[in-house]
Amino acid sequence: MSRYVLITPNGDFERLVRLATAGMHGSLQVFQSDHLPDGPGDVLRQMVGEPPEVLILGPGISVDGSLKLASVVDLQYPEISVILAAPSTPETVLQAMRVGVRDLLDPGADPDTIRVMLERASLAAAGRRRGLAPQASEHVDNGGGGRIIAVMSPKGGVGKTTVATNLAVGLGKTAPMSVVIVDLDLQFGDVASGLLLEPEFTLTDAVLGAASQDSMVLKTYLTVHPAGIYALCAPRSPVEMDRITAAHVSHLLEQLRQEFRYIVVDTAPGLGEHVLATLEQATDAVWICGMDVPSIRGLRTGFQILEELALVPEQRHIVLNMADRRAGLSLQDVEATIGAPVDVVLPRSKSLPFSTNKGVPVLQEGNRDPASKGLRRLVDRFKPDWEARPHKQLHRRAVFQ
Structure with a gap:
């Protein structure tokens, strides 16, 4: 059960928070004070049971003092998410991100907005607790960073974005708030529509602005999805593609891999410079192939080119999408043509489109x-x-469902 702590002397803001938490699976404890404790321990000693998940620093108390307390919380109790209710200025945003504040909240926000932010902060707290637990040594060691998963296809129209968005959402259930999906189809990216998002910032903002110099600022450019993942969506106009270089992509992925456990990259069809830059850093490649001859031959050609360039990621996962026995091809035909076994078969489905x-x-x-x-x-x-499971040793044959 989530636990929320609010510190504020402002009765109107307290009322808004109580309305927001009403009906939520959790409890709220309020400290009506216009000054802050010397440290988080002073607050926790007054509580019974498990520590809180979310600490809300409301209006009526010093912003500088709130930022100082937030920095101590981030060091001593990293599993607690801190929300600061204060006017959003560029300076405040930057300082808040640097000291570990989870979100900035408009003091006049309505209860629904506050509720969404609290739920998001709770998810982040749960993810941090899981990451701090002893068994979390499971984290993959890729030079000190997360796994970069390139979702690829030589040609369009095979469901690449559908697979990428579902993969990100599925991984988000394993690692809440530790997954980001990046739409690298810079001309015609569909991640935003596939996740029903209206991003305030896009990939262009992330690689050309202040975010490129500071990973904490970069996080403020990401869009949060209700499934507990982040998204960095494609540029609003295809024209912006010319402003983004392969070097921008490489630097962006390097930033993200230091902050997230999984980075799912929905690439553009083909093997353009941005895709090749992604493959240079990718730990995994998920290849999507349709049940048609052009798609299958394109996949075989793609493998050959990347092997010549020595750009084949260590982990390769082949997905046969829209599989249909009536297509005139068998699974064995597909595997014989591409020269590799298919790992996952997705049968033709009405639900996916x-x-x-x-x-x-x-x-x-x-x-x-x-x-x-x-x-x-x-x-x-x-x-x-997964690597330790018995079936990994015997490469199973995918079958039609």
Whole structure:
């Protein structure tokens, strides 16, 4: 059960927070004070039971004092998310991110907005607790960073974005607030529509502004999705593609891998410079192939080119999408042509295109469609214990559902 602590002398703001937490699965404790304790321990000693998940520093107390307390909380109790209710100025935003404040809240926000922010902060707290637990040594060691998963296809129209968004949402259930999906289809990216997002900032802002110099600022440019993941969406106009270089992409991914456990990159079709820059850093490549001859031959050609360039990531996962026995091809035909076994089969499904059009991935809804089963199998391949499972030693043959 979530626990929230509010410190503020402002009765109106307290009322808004109480309205926001009413009906939520959690409790709220309020300290009506216009000055802050010397440290978080002074607050925790007055509470019974488990420590709180979210600390809200409300209006009526010094912003400088709030930032100082937040920095101490971040060091001593990193599993507690701090929300600061203060006017959002560029200086305050930068300072807040540097000291570990989870979110800045408009003091006049309505209860619904406050509720969303509290839920988001609770998810982040849960993710941090899981990461701090002893068993969290499961984190993959890739030079001190997270796994960069490039979702790729030589040609468009094979469901690459659908697979990428579902993979990110599925991983978000394993590692809440530790997953970010990056839309690297700079001309025609669909991650925003596939996740029903209206981003305030896009990839262009992230690589050309202050965020490129500070990872904490970069986090403020990401869009939070209700499934407990972050998204960095494609530019609003295809023209902006010319402003983003391969070096920008490399630097961005290096920043993100230091902050997130999983970075899912939805690449553009083909093997352009941005895709090659992604592959230079990727730990995994998820190849999406349709049940048609051009897609299958394109995949085989892509493998050959990347092998010549020595750009094949260590971990390769092949997904056969829209599989259909009536397509005139068998699974064996596909594997013989591409020269590699298929790892996951996603049968042709009505649920997948419907969910994409609706902007809610099937793994977010918990759909029991056969394609969902295949997507969950793909997500399982990235869980920390997958390498140790017995079936990893015997490369299983994918089958039609």
